[in-house]
Amino acid sequence: MQKIILLVTSLTIPMWFARAQAPTTQHANTRFEQLGPTLPTPNTFRTASGAPGKDYFQNRADYDIKATLDDTNQKLTASETITYHNNSTDALPYLWLQLDQNLFRPDVISRTSQTGGINAERGASLQQLTANTSLAEKDYGQKITSVRDQSGKALKYTINQTMMRIDLPTPVAPGKSVTFSVDWNFKIVDAKSVGARSGFEYFPKDGNYIYEMAQWFPRLCAYNDVNGWQNKQFLGRGEFTLIFGNYKVAITAPNDHVVGATGELQNPAQVLTATQQKRLTEAKNRGDKAGENPILVVTQAEAEAAEKGKATGTKTWVYKADNVRDFAFASSRKFIWDALQPTVEGKRVWAMSLYPKEANPLWGQYSTRLIAHTLRSYSRRTFAYPYPVAYSVHGPVGGMEYPMMSFNGARPEADGTYSEGTKNFLISVVIHEVGHNYFPMIVNSDERQWSWMDEGLNSFLEGLACLEWDANFPAHGIDPQYIVPYMQLDSTQQVPIMSSSDNIPGNTFGPNAYTKPATALNILRETVMGRELFDYAFKEYSRRWAFKSPEPADFFRTLEDASGVDLDWFWKGWFYTVQPVDQSLVKVDWYQANSQNPEITKAEARAAAQRRLNTISKQRDALSKDETVVSQDSTMRDFYNQYDPYAVTDEDRKKYQAYVASLSAEERLLAEAGTNFYTLSLQNKGGLPMPVIIRMEFEDGTDSVARFPAEIWRFNDVSIKKVIATPKKVKQWTLDPFYEIADINTEDNSFPPVARPTRFQLFKQQGRGSSASNPMQQQRQQAPARQGTGRN
Known part of the structure; x- marks a missing residue:
C-alpha cells in the first residue's frame, strides 16, 4: 500500500x-x-581481558619411558620414571594419574554401557556391539605391577576405574618436584572391532598387524586454578586433559617394523638402513618447491617384502619430545614411509606419512602434502608450528590426534579406486587431525570438560584450510546452511554448546561439539565482526594461550578484548542456549x-481517478455514452461539463513556489528527489x-x-x-x-x-542407486586395459 x-x-x-x-x-x-x-570472576590467575594473569601456573610432568611391543601376543609391557613439578601454591599430598586402557576393563565397560556406551556418538556396527560384549570376557586394562619412589620404595596407590591415586609419604610442596616410577602392561585391543581410539588392526591376507598406540601409559592428570585435580573418569567421549612435559621414550619392536612417534628420532643409525637415511637426507635437501612430491623413505615394494619376510629379533627406536602434553606412536612392518620438509613460517618442518599398501594410491598422492598445507594454513591464523615434525598414520583408527602424531582413515577399494567422498574424507580428516596439533595440543584446553574448545575451533580452521586446498571443497562443517537441520530439532533433543562433554547425547555430539561452534565462528568472521577484526582477535587468543590451558571465559573475553566488539549477546545465544x-x-x-509539485500531484490524482472509474460497469456504459441526454442536448451542459479538476493552474504554481521557498535546502532535496x-x-x-x-x-x-x-x-x-x-x-x-x-x-x-513448488516424485521414476558412488571404479571396469590397477 x-x-x-x-x-x-x-x-x-x-x-x-x-x-x-x-x-x-x-x-x-x-x-x-x-x-x-x-562467567567466572576475573582474578590474578585469569584476567578480565581473557589473558593469563600474573599468578597463572601450570604443573609439569617429565617422562622417561621404556616400552616393548609384543607382536605375537598383541601386548605392551613398559616402565616409566616420572618427575612431577608442582608449580602451584598448594602442597599436594597425592597425585592423580589416568589409566585410559582401563576403559576396557569389565567393571568400567559395565559402567560406560549404563551411561551411554563407548564412543556412542560414532555409532556402532553389529561387529562393534559384539566386540564390546566380549571385552568383558577378556583380560583387558592396565595391569600395574609396581609403583615406587625414587629410592625404590613401594608407594601406596588406589585404582578407581580409569584413575589412579598415588599417596605420597610427604606432600609435594609448592615449587618442588617428586620423582617416582610405574611398571605396567596390557593387552592391546582390536581398534576397528571396538571403535577404540587406539589399538591394532589385523590383516588376514598377509598375517600382519598395524599398531596405533595412544592412551597407553599412566599419565598425570591436570591440577589447576579452576578445578584443582581434573580427575573425571574417562567414559570414552570426553577426551583428555593433560599437562606439558619432556619425554624420552624407547620403543622396542620387531626388527622389521617401522616406528613413528611423537618427537624426533634419536638413533637413526641404529634403526634405519643406510638407504633409508640417504632418502631422508634427500627429502631434507629437496626443500618445498611448489608441487614437490615427498620422498619415499620406505617404498611399497620394500614394505611388501617385509610383510612376507617377517624377520626375527627386535630393535629399539628412541624418540625425544620437548614441551608436549602427550605421546603416541605407530608400529608395523606394513608401513610405507614418505617424507617432505616444507618451510612453515620460515622454519623447516618434517611432514611424514606412514601407511600400508592398502591405502594406496590415495595416501601416496595426498597425505604428506596435506600435512604441509595444514601446517602452513593453521600457522598463518594462529602461531608458527613449534614442533619439528608432524605425522599422518593410516591404520584402524578413523581419526584421532596427539602431539606431532595423527591417526587417519579413508581407504580406497581393493582395486585402487575410490569415491569422491572417500577422497574428500581423507582431505578433511588429515587436515582436521593434523590441525589438532594447535588445538588442543598447544592451546591446551580441557577436553574432558569442553569438547567444543578443541573440536569446534579446530573444525572451523579445518573448513578454512579445506577451502584453501580446493575452492570447490564441500566445507559443510562451517557453512551456516548445514547446521540448520540440527538447529531445527526440538529443544528437548539439544543441549547448549556449553555442556560437559559426557553430558551431550551421542546422536547430537557431532553437531554440538564440532559443527555448531565451527559455524558460529564462521558467522562471527563473515557477518558479525568481519574478517580483519576476527582474524586478529583469534590469533591473539591463540598466541596468549599457546602452551597454556584456557577456559571458555578466556576465549570469550579475549575475542572481545582484542576486537573491541561486544559479543556477549552472541555467546549467550549460540553457546548458552539452544534457541534457533x-x-x-x-x-x-x-x-x-x-x-506538492502540482505537475506531479495532479497527474497522480488524475491517474488514480481513472483507475477508480475503470470498473466493468463503466467500460460497458462507455459503449452507449453517445446516447445520453447531455451528449445529445448541448443546452444541458454548463461550466462543470468542461472543467478539468486535474489541470495545473497559475495559482497552483504560485502556491508551490511559495512552499518550496519555505523549505531548507535539505528538506527541498528530500521533497524533490x-x-x-x-x-x-x-x-x-x-x-x-x-x-x-x-x-x-x-x-x-x-x-x-x-x-x-x-x-x-x-x-x-x-x-x-x-x-x-x-x-x-x-x-x-x-x-x-x-x-x-x-x-x-x-x-x-x-x-x-x-x-x-512442492516437489513430488513420479511413482515410476527411476530411483537413485549407489552404483554412481565410485565413478572411478565404473570407468576402470569399462576400460581395464587402459586404466591398470592403480597401485603403486
Missing part, C-alpha cells in the same frame, strides 16, 4: 522518521546484557514524500538475535544489500520496524539472501512472498 505523507515543516521529518522506526513494544531484554555474572535463528519479514509498507521510504516489519521468531541482512531488487533490474547489526533487536527482541529509504522502487525484498545466519525457515524471508 502506498501512503502519501505531507511534509509541512522541518520538524515533521525527524519526528515521522522516529515514529516509523520505533518498535511496537519497547522493553529492555537480557539478551544484550553482559555475561559478567555468568528464525527471522521473518512480515510485511513492507511503502511511503513516498509528497513534493521522489525518495521511496519502506517500513519493514520484522519478527525474531526463533529467539536468537542476529544481524538483519536484506536484499532489495529494484524495478530497473539492479539490486542492493542493506546490513543492520544484531543490536537492532536490543529494545525489542520479538518484533521491530526498520525504515529504508531509496530513490529506486523496490519490487522484491529478501532476508538473509546469502544464507549466512543459519535461519531455520526461509519460507517467510521474502516480500512479496515467493511461491515455491
